[in-house]
Amino acid sequence: MVHHDTLTGAEILLKALVDQGVEVIFGYPGGAVLPIYDELFKQNRLRHVLVRHEQAAVHAAEGYARSTGKVGCVLVTSGPGATNAVTGLADAQCDSVPLVCLTGQVPTHLIGNDAFQEADITGITRPCTKHNYLVKDVNDLARTVHEAFHVARSGRPGPVLIDLPKDVVQAKGEYQPPSKVKSKYKPQVKGDLKAIEKAVEMIAHAKRPVFYVGGGVINSGPAACQLLTQFVRMTGYPCTLTLMGLGAFPGSDPLFLGMLGMHGTVEANMAMHDCDLMINIGARFDDRVTGKLDGFSPKSKKIHVDIDPSSINKNVVVDLPIVGDCAHVLEDMIKVWKAKQCRIDEKALKAWWARIDQWRASDCLSFENSNKIIKPQYAVQRLYELTRHRNPYFCTEVGQHQMWAAQHLKFDLPHHWLTSGGLGTMGYGLPSAMGVQMAHPEALVINIAGEASIQMNIQEMATLVQHRLPVKIVILNNQYLGMVRQWQELIHGGRYSESHMIHHPDFVKLAEAFGAVGLRAEKPGEVDEAIKEMIAVDRPVILELRTDASENVFPMIMPGMAHNEMVLGPEDKGRDKPGSEQDGMVLV
Amino acid sequence: MQVTKAIEEINRHTVAVLVDNESGVLARVIGLFSGRGYNIESLTVAEVDAAQKLSRITIVTSGTAMIIEQIKNQLRRLVPVHKVHDLTIEGPHVSRELALIKVVATGDKRVESLRIADIFRARAIDSTNESFVFEVVGATEKVDAFIKLMEPLGLTDVSRTGVVAIARGPNPI
Numbered sequence: 001m002v003h004h005d006t007l008t009g010a011e012i013l014l015k016a017l018v019d020q021g022v023e024v025i026f027g028y029p030g031g032a033v034l035p036i037y038d039e040l041f042k043q044n045r046l047r048h049v050l051v052r053h054e055q056a057a058v059h060a061a062e063g064y065a066r067s068t069g070k071v072g073c074v075l076v077t078s079g080p081g082a083t084n085a086v087t088g089l090a091d092a093q094c095d096s097v098p099l100v101c102l103t104g105q106v107p108t109h110l111i112g113n114d115a116f117q118e119a120d121i122t123g124i125t126r127p128c129t130k131h132n133y134l135v136k137d138v139n140d141l142a143r144t145v146h147e148a149f150h151v152a153r154s155g156r157p158g159p160v161l162i163d164l165p166k167d168v169v170q171a172k173g174e175y176q177p178p179s180k181v182k183s184k185y186k187p188q189v190k191g192d193l194k195a196i197e198k199a200v201e202m203i204a205h206a207k208r209p210v211f212y213v214g215g216g217v218i219n220s221g222p223a224a225c226q227l228l229t230q231f232v233r234m235t236g237y238p239c240t241l242t243l244m245g246l247g248a249f250p251g252s253d254p255l256f257l258g259m260l261g262m263h264g265t266v267e268a269n270m271a272m273h274d275c276d277l278m279i280n281i282g283a284r285f286d287d288r289v290t291g292k293l294d295g296f297s298p299k300s301k302k303i304h305v306d307i308d309p310s311s312i313n314k315n316v317v318v319d320l321p322i323v324g325d326c327a328h329v330l331e332d333m334i335k336v337w338k339a340k341q342c343r344i345d346e347k348a349l350k351a352w353w354a355r356i357d358q359w360r361a362s363d364c365l366s367f368e369n370s371n372k373i374i375k376p377q378y379a380v381q382r383l384y385e386l387t388r389h390r391n392p393y394f395c396t397e398v399g400q401h402q403m404w405a406a407q408h409l410k411f412d413l414p415h416h417w418l419t420s421g422g423l424g425t426m427g428y429g430l431p432s433a434m435g436v437q438m439a440h441p442e443a444l445v446i447n448i449a450g451e452a453s454i455q456m457n458i459q460e461m462a463t464l465v466q467h468r469l470p471v472k473i474v475i476l477n478n479q480y481l482g483m484v485r486q487w488q489e490l491i492h493g494g495r496y497s498e499s500h501m502i503h504h505p506d507f508v509k510l511a512e513a514f515g516a517v518g519l520r521a522e523k524p525g526e527v528d529e530a531i532k533e534m535i536a537v538d539r540p541v542i543l544e545l546r547t548d549a550s551e552n553v554f555p556m557i558m559p560g561m562a563h564n565e566m567v568l569g570p571e572d573k574g575r576d577k578p579g580s581e582q583d584g585m586v587l588v
Numbered sequence: 589m590q591v592t593k594a595i596e597e598i599n600r601h602t603v604a605v606l607v608d609n610e611s612g613v614l615a616r617v618i619g620l621f622s623g624r625g626y627n628i629e630s631l632t633v634a635e636v637d638a639a640q641k642l643s644r645i646t647i648v649t650s651g652t653a654m655i656i657e658q659i660k661n662q663l664r665r666l667v668p669v670h671k672v673h674d675l676t677i678e679g680p681h682v683s684r685e686l687a688l689i690k691v692v693a694t695g696d697k698r699v700e701s702l703r704i705a706d707i708f709r710a711r712a713i714d715s716t717n718e719s720f721v722f723e724v725v726g727a728t729e730k731v732d733a734f735i736k737l738m739e740p741l742g743l744t745d746v747s748r749t750g751v752v753a754i755a756r757g758p759n760p761i
Contacts, residue, residue: 126616127623131667134611151667185667310661313654 030077032104058088063435094422155187216282295562397453427456
């Protein structure tokens with residue numbers, strides 16, 4: 001006899017979440033999800049982190065997901081709860097972060113009635129989720145949850161939303177375990193072997209090769225990162241990483257050229273421009289990477305490995321596309337390389353490295369330090385040096401501080417760098433750090449912030465204190481929306497339209513008001529002590545560093561310019577001739 | 589130069605898409621086209637397999653080869669989409685459109701409209717003393733031509749299905 005337990009929708013939901021391996025939910029209760037919260041109250045297998053704004057719940061789940069490789073989980077109420085989550089979902093969609101976001105919905109008979117706290121959230125989030133569901137029957141609930149997790153984590157990961165009408169979670173129905181659910185969604189993970197053989201041949205014969213590696217390798221998992229590292233070292237070829245790819249290849253390895261793109265290093269961008277073979281693994285030719293498309297790496301053949309066929313030939317036409325998961329493809333590449341006993345062209349490679357070393361000699365990330373005022377680059381460097389022994393997780397907000405962090409921190413391990421790359425969401429850092437700390441309670445988690453970005457989700461300080469999450473927040477306070485100010489200085493004639501925030505809170509007092517610790521350093525000589533004090537405290541800390549307001553991020557590829565047209569610093573004449581925006585793909 | 593020209597040439601493609609017949613699936617497809625700035629020249633959708641709950645969407649779109657490739661790949665990314673076939677490049681196919689056309693006329697014009705309908709093998713499926721509703725089936729160009737001829741004869745209303753298409757030969761998509 002088969003016995004089927006009849007459960008309420010809320011019970012089915014939580015059972016399904018547990019079966020999917022969920023440990024932590026980031027959420028915020030409200031009318032439409034009260035039955036679910038009631039069920040949460042009665043159990044102790046799922047932990048719930050009560051955020052202070054739903055956007056933060058999604059970013060926290062992103063932090064959790066990106067630092068663990070698991071699917072993050074969010075629970076918010078209908079209407080405003082759901083719409084507040086939209087920015088987080090869009091962020092996760094752009095950066096391919098696996099999430100399942102559960103939203104409450106008004107009872108099915110009220111849908112479409114403009115009921116209290118009703119929003120058409122499946123309609124609203126269709127373009128900014130990988131997929132979404134509206135569950136209308138409690139007997140579809142378990143299957144839908146299992147499928148949602150499968151979709152979120154398979155192929156190119158992404159956020160999936162499940163809209164749950166209140167009557168559905170209150171109704172009684174049957175539970176189905178994950179083993180009973182078969183999804184039709186099966187993305188291709190194995191690359192075409194013929195294409196891989198061709199790629200290996202091209203790689204072996206290259207004279208001026210470069211590996212251009214992106215977040216796809218990180219998303220594929222630690223095995224992919226190890227395989228990548230192995231393969232790059234087997235060839236001895238140079239490797240550059242995108243903003244999302246940092247950590248996929250060891251930052252301290254001599255084969256690493258640094259980050260590429262708009263604020264990438266000279267050696268990375270010049271190698272991209274002058275290479276004869278570009279080996280793109282898990283990167284998507286983003287406009288912040290390519291600069292002007294007409295001038296993008298004009299002399300190279302291009303190999304592109306990507307799990308998402310729509311990323312191939314989207315911006316840049318490539319010579320050899322390989323659709324598949326990076327780990328699988330890299331594994332096959334190494335096998336083929338060994339089987340064919342491939343030999344590289346040592347002489348050509350030596351000459352190529354000699355050229356790269358000339359570019360490296362420009363020491364493009366150097367800056368003029370000061371003993372009077374804290375230079376932001378100096379602050380990031382000190383932060384790195386004084387914390388590296390603890391192998392910290394670094395989150396950032398968005399803007400100048402983010403680019404300095406990307407340039408001056410070095411990552412030897414994947415999943416330790418969390419930043420909003422595609423969407424560029426100010427306010428990402430603090431809540432994502434929260435999620436990282438939840439997943440890694442013992443780890444040192446540092447959020448590098450600007451004074452403007454941090455205020456976008458500053459309310460989460462209360463969450464940190466409530467849940468005893470000792471996240472360290474380092475604010476590089478330059479009094480400006482720094483990246484906006486930089487563009488206004490370089491491109492808009494120095495007209496600083498609305499980029500100067502004349503009033504800021506006293507961040508030390510603010511930290512204290514939340515029940516956290518506030519620290520401040522105003523002189524370069526105070527920086528080390530302040531950082532040491534910060535990491536010695538076992539509570540959330542805001543450390544405000546008053547930095548040079550006039551510092552800009554260099555090198556910089558101006559809008560509409562190509563990789564070989566970088567501006568190296570404030571003295572560089574190139575800064576007076578930003579290209580016409582019509583010519584380039586970089587429109588913002 | 590010729591190569592560039594070939595790449596940038598804009599062509600019309602008929603794409604058949606097999607999807608789960610679930611709520612929101614059409615919105616996903618249409619949203620993809622509007623959100624990414626692709627053209628839709630015509631779109632038809634109806635359930636084709638009730639047992640498996642599958643619908644077939646036929647989209648006529650135009651763009652450069654690169655754009656068309658993007659459209660197909662973007663469609664394939666949608667979770668409820670099972671198959672995407674570009675009938676235009678995959679071999680010969682037949683496509684048809686049905687139109688209902690209302691013509692209000694008396695006297696010579698009324699007779700002339702009937703005569704032209706006969707040439708186009710259109711059928712009058714509704715009639716009053718002063719009007720006809722014609723049903724015409726054929727390739728888009730034929731329907732266009734019929735409508736053009738009816739314009740001076742009292743054309744007042746047109747309803748078209750858009751293109752449905754299927755590959756020639758024994759194989760399904």
